[in-house]
Amino acid sequence: MPPPARPRAPGPRRRRLRVRAPRAPRRVDVGGIEVSVVEWGDETAQPILLAHGGFDFAGTWDLFAPLLADQGFRVVAWDQRGHGDSDMAALYTWEADMRDAAHVIESLQTRDPIPVLGHSKGGGMMNQLAEVLPHRVG
Numbered sequence: 001m002p003p004p005a006r007p008r009a010p011g012p013r014r015r016r017l018r019v020r021a022p023r024a025p026r027r028v029d030v031g032g033i034e035v036s037v038v039e040w041g042d043e044t045a046q047p048i049l050l051a052h053g054g055f056d057f058a059g060t061w062d063l064f065a066p067l068l069a070d071q072g073f074r075v076v077a078w079d080q081r082g083h084g085d086s087d088m089a090a091l092y093t094w095e096a097d098m099r100d101a102a103h104v105i106e107s108l109q110t111r112d113p114i115p116v117l118g119h120s121k122g123g124g125m126m127n128q129l130a131e132v133l134p135h136r137v138g
Helices: 064-070 094-107 121-132
Strands: 026-029 034-040 047-052 073-078 117-118
Touching: 026 094, 034 064, 034 094, 047 064, 047 094, 047 121, 064 073, 073 094, 094 121, 117 121
Parallel strands: 047 073, 047 117
Antiparallel strands: 026 034, 034 073
């Protein structure tokens, strides 16, 4: 016989989170191939760039990105080359991924520094992006 269920500690009710799909993807030419870029939130709001980890895709952010959008951000994520809906490439290097990220930032048509957030490989990329493009990342 299984043990009885433990009572839950009193506290605030948990909000049930829901996945909210991004707007229709757009394509960004990153120098011979195209990457798929998705966005959530108001197009005129402060952008924030999200980078997924290796062996992943922009859909990783489908639960988290809407929460940021609800806080007033224009949330932007992209499928890195060879991932998700982006094109396959002949070249897969860290440097190529960094150039792709710079192209995605350029596509946002803002000169203001952009906050960034990355998971795993994406976190490393965003750290280096802040180092090499400090005027674009903030």
